[in-house]
Amino acid sequence: MKIRLYKMRGAFPIRSVAILSLIACALSVLAQSQAQSPPNILLILTDDQGYHDVSYYGTKDIRTPNIDRLAKEGMRFDNFYANSTVCSPTRAALLSGRYQDQVGVPGVIRTYAKDNWGYLDPKAILLPTMLKKADYHTALIGKWHLGLEAPNIPNMHGFEYFHGWLGDMMDDYWTHLRHGINYMRLNDKVIDPKEHATDLFTQWSAEYIKKQAKDKQPFFLYLAYNAPHFPVQPPKEWVQKVKQREPGIKDKRAELVAFIEHMDDGIGKVINALKESGQYENTLIIFTSDNGGHLPSMANNGPVRDGKESMYEGGLRVPTIITWSGKIKAGTVSDQVNLSMDLYPTVLEVANVTLDHTIEGRSFLKTLLGQSLPEEDRPLYFIRREGGTKYGGQCIYALRQGNWKLLQNSPYQPMELYNLKEDPFEQNNVIAQQPEVYIQLNNLLMMHIQKSGQVPWQQPATLTEKGTYIPKH
Numbered sequence: 001m002k003i004r005l006y007k008m009r010g011a012f013p014i015r016s017v018a019i020l021s022l023i024a025c026a027l028s029v030l031a032q033s034q035a036q037s038p039p040n041i042l043l044i045l046t047d048d049q050g051y052h053d054v055s056y057y058g059t060k061d062i063r064t065p066n067i068d069r070l071a072k073e074g075m076r077f078d079n080f081y082a083n084s085t086v087c088s089p090t091r092a093a094l095l096s097g098r099y100q101d102q103v104g105v106p107g108v109i110r111t112y113a114k115d116n117w118g119y120l121d122p123k124a125i126l127l128p129t130m131l132k133k134a135d136y137h138t139a140l141i142g143k144w145h146l147g148l149e150a151p152n153i154p155n156m157h158g159f160e161y162f163h164g165w166l167g168d169m170m171d172d173y174w175t176h177l178r179h180g181i182n183y184m185r186l187n188d189k190v191i192d193p194k195e196h197a198t199d200l201f202t203q204w205s206a207e208y209i210k211k212q213a214k215d216k217q218p219f220f221l222y223l224a225y226n227a228p229h230f231p232v233q234p235p236k237e238w239v240q241k242v243k244q245r246e247p248g249i250k251d252k253r254a255e256l257v258a259f260i261e262h263m264d265d266g267i268g269k270v271i272n273a274l275k276e277s278g279q280y281e282n283t284l285i286i287f288t289s290d291n292g293g294h295l296p297s298m299a300n301n302g303p304v305r306d307g308k309e310s311m312y313e314g315g316l317r318v319p320t321i322i323t324w325s326g327k328i329k330a331g332t333v334s335d336q337v338n339l340s341m342d343l344y345p346t347v348l349e350v351a352n353v354t355l356d357h358t359i360e361g362r363s364f365l366k367t368l369l370g371q372s373l374p375e376e377d378r379p380l381y382f383i384r385r386e387g388g389t390k391y392g393g394q395c396i397y398a399l400r401q402g403n404w405k406l407l408q409n410s411p412y413q414p415m416e417l418y419n420l421k422e423d424p425f426e427q428n429n430v431i432a433q434q435p436e437v438y439i440q441l442n443n444l445l446m447m448h449i450q451k452s453g454q455v456p457w458q459q460p461a462t463l464t465e466k467g468t469y470i471p472k473h
Contacts, residue, residue: 038351040283041220047229050293051317052302061246062257066268074323075332082291083340084384085315088118088145090290090340095126097344097359101452107385111179117385119459122151128158131220134351142201142224162187163204173197173233198227202266206273213277227263230297234258253298281325289318305426311398311407312426328368379444399445406441
């Protein structure tokens with residue numbers, strides 16, 4: 001802030017000059033303090049959004065102007081990976097900064113014990129707990145999916161405010177039920193709101209943001225939409241709009257496009273709430289998805305192979321954008337390889353919170369600020385455990401190191417090896433031609449599996465006779 005001293009007739013009193021100098025100094029200190037104060041943090045996580053189900057990649061049948069605007073105003077990541085091919089494991093990694101199996105969530109947490117493949121370690125230190133050290137108010141609006149009862153509920157893992165959905169998928173976006181059970185909560189209170197779930201999460205987020213504008217305390221809002229996870233249920237008017245605009249589009253694809261566009265409209269309303277309340281300039285915004293798009297729903301994962309549930313690139317690559325006005329150069333693109341768990345230390349560094357425990361994620365704040373970040377030849381592990389006849393309770397894995405990627409897309413199939421630089425679409429399995437690379441990567445994977453075997457991933461033996469984890473309310 002500049003103080004202008006206009007010239008006056010006669011001598012300017014020395015005392016007045018001294019007072020004005022002190023005021024100028026105080027205002028300067030205040031301005032610097034405000035500039036250095038930690039920003040608000042808005043983390044938007046979508047569910048099953050395809051790698052190219054955004055119009056900023058030139059996808060012709062979809063319009064996502066609000067997501068596109070974030071890309072124009074910030075940094076787009078073209079090689080960003082989800083930690084897993086399905087929901088719970090990626091969310092565990094995102095919020096803990098660790099590989100999901102290191103915090104007990106190698107697979108999907110579900111209502112029924114026979115189909116449940118994870119149990120979040122109650123001692124896991126999640127992102128909101130760490131941010132509270134910097135006096136952040138912490139909120140989760142939307143999907144949790146890391147536990148259905150104490151101690152693994154949001155309010156017991158650092159979130160001061162929870163308004164959303166405890167469970168996995170919704171069987172209906174209007175009734176908000178799963179297996180006939182209502183998992184919608186306001187903190188620990190069961191609620192039964194009306195309206196489409198996407199609209200509810202948007203409305204609650206906008207309300208929260210406007211409320212926080214009246215408080216000097218910075219906030220961390222984790223907005224986790226259920227959309228566009230199946231069942232694909234957009235409002236009818238959005239489907240009609242897409243069909244009128246895109247003649248000849250298949251009905252199923254039109255419904256998914258409408259579902260995403262409806263969510264994009266909600267994201268726009270949340271961003272507008274930041275702008276209208278004067279908080280946009282001091283808010284770090286992260287947009288990403290929890291895994292690749294669901295191909296049976298006709299998701300678009302671009303040119304990469306396969307989709308959700310698969311260890312090929314289409315199951316792991318996700319659209320990702322980070323914006324921070326005045327800090328991140330607008331319209332920049334990064335091809336740096338990062339994972340969901342890397343957001344944890346990055347956010348903590350932004351908030352000036354010092355890590356005091358072990359994680360596997362690494363901060364890429366320097367990349368965001370346009371600085372050089374030395375490339376690490378770190379092995380990157382992708383894990384998913386699942387049941388049924390297809391998986392039989394076993395894990396599937398992928399390991400990327402440099403340009404090499406080793407994967408096993410089924411527990412009953414042999415390993416495959418790809419050179420992503422020469423073969424980005426994973427068409428040429430070179431495991432027979434590269435035995436030394438295979439042995440090296442396999443040794444790393446075996447060590448990771450042994451380490452993860454030390455972490456319990458199933459709930460202690462307190463199951464009901466029906467084998468359910470239905471919350472006790």
